[in-house]
Amino acid sequence: MQEPKIQLSNVRKAYGGRTVVDVENLALGRHGIEGLIGPNGAGKSTLMSLITHKVNLDHGSIVFNAGTEGVVLSEWSLDEIARLGVVRTNQIIQDFESLSIVDSILLSLAPPRYEKLYSLFSDEQMQREMRPAVEEYLSYFQFSDPAGHALSAGEKKLLDIIRCLALKPKFLLMDEPTTGLHQDQTDRVLELIRRLTRDDGMSVLIIEHDLDVIWNACEHVHFMAEGQIMTQGSPAEIRGNSTVEIKYLGEPGA
Amino acid sequence: MGLPTYVFYSLSIILVYVSLATLLQMQFGQLGIVNFGIVGFWGLGLYGFGVLLLQYGVPYLPSLILATALATLAAFVLGWIILDLDSQSVLVATLAFATVVADLATTEKWLTEGIRGLGSIPYPLDLGGDSELGLFLIILVATCGVLFYAVRLRRAPYGRLLAGIRDNEVLARGIGKPTLRHKLIFFTVTSGAMGFFGALSASIQHFLVPTLVAPTVTFSVWIALIVGGRQSPLGGLIGVLATIAVFDFLIELFVPIPAGYAQYLPIVKLMLYGLTLMIVLLYRPLGILGARK
Secondary structure (H helix, E strand, C coil), X not given: CCCCCEEEEEEEEEECCEEEEEEEEXXXXXXXXXXXXXXXXXXXXXXXXXXXXXXXXXXEEEEECCCCCCEEHHHCCHHHHHHXXXXXXXXXXXXXXXXXXXXXXXXXXXXXXXXXXXXXXXHHHHHHHHHHHHHHHHHHCCCCCCCCCCCCHHHHHHHHHHHHHHCCCCEEEEECCCCCCCHHHHHHHHHHHHHHHHHHCCEEEEECCCHHHHHHXXXXXXXXXXXXXXXXXXXXXXXXXHHHHHHHHCCCCC | CCCCHHHHHHHHHHHHHHHHHHHHHHHHHHCCCCCCCHHHHHHHHHHHHHHHHHHCCCCHHHHHHHHHHHHHHHHHHHHHHXXXXXXXXXXXXXXXXXXXXXXHHHHCHHHHCHHHCECCCCCCCCCHHHHHHHHHHHHHHHHHHHHHHHHHHHHCHHHHHHHHHHHCHHHHHHCCCCHHHHHHHHHHHHHHHHHHXXXXXXXXXXXXXXXXHCCHHHXXXXXXXXXXXXXXXXHHHHHHHHHXXXXXXXXXXXXXXXXXXXXXXXXXHHHHHHHHHHHHHHHCCCCXXXXXX
């Protein structure tokens, strides 16, 4: 167990009088890969939006690298937070529709020094530097047309994950990453994430309704319902927890 | 030179339109900013230059630089206020900005001489009979510079970034791109360039009157870009050749028009632009250079 990477305190968010998130105290990133589960409408996605400051907090604080000198994330913008190393993959498919797969990955890899108004001739050099990394992603994840555009919903989802991984995040938030992916692609994503967690010290938080993914991949699971963190523990503890069973696992069809 | 001076006059105007349309291609086609205030930036350059040169006696080159700086500053302030708004708001705000510029050109008589007109503005180089040619060559070089930039931009990492912001700004922010800053810088510089071409245009026109800064300029540039193809860096060039060059240059100069009908020409011209636009949109919705759908 490590020091938490993200510490949430008294975090609250309401939409039109309805409290969506109300988390008193939550430490994230103490284990390599953590899961966030709970019924629909529990506030899981909103919690991630609050962490990356896609959505404004009503109250409370979210501190990144809480152990050392902390950064209060709610004072930074979405793009600054991404540059700090806190990155989120999207639940709903998001794509740059005019960019090919390669261009999309290159865009994510491009450091600011190449993205200047006056650097008109830097693409060749950037391609030389970045192309091997692009090729590595393309050979690891199989696209039906690697030279063209992401075609299916699954490929777009995969490309979204690759774009986030290309940023070399310190903390990766994954919002239902495996929805729409084939089983073998899901396995590859999880394998790569396990490796990055082990070798590069990346922390991951996964929201997932496919509970097999959670039980297999996560070392620690947070259970959320009605905007609150109800309980947390190892996958085995959560599976056996009576609250989880009543509020979530016992649901018909779950 | 054997060519009559009005040929260089017309060609210079066409080149200015090519530059404006290419700058709009970068703003709208590449980055997705709906700038309907083209004539505002161009007009600030035009009148700023004329006022500095004639009312304050500033020499030619400093006037050119200061007028460009004025348009750039206006673009920065306007962009700072509006660029994080949605595209409809940007459209309305830029259109309103251009209207303000046109109104000021009429009302601030102490600066602009109002509808009486401000003149006369000399050529940048006094070459006797070849002064028109000199101006034309300067504008040609500047236009080639803009076209070159637009073509290179497409293949540069910066162009990829701008396309990403156009496609999905929130997603671009999510992967760490400071999109608002990039939009503001690019809008400021390209709108400032429109002001630069406005300052150069003062010498083409000689005499500045408020009708020069009417919204027609903006609409002509937009029609040209849509006809030519907004996705291609050469869309502005092709569009201007297919519209303004045909109607303002070829028809106006070479088709004999009875004297009594000359007054209808500007109206007929706009109608013909519109007709061209409709025909192109019917058969090639993405413009002449656009990919077939």
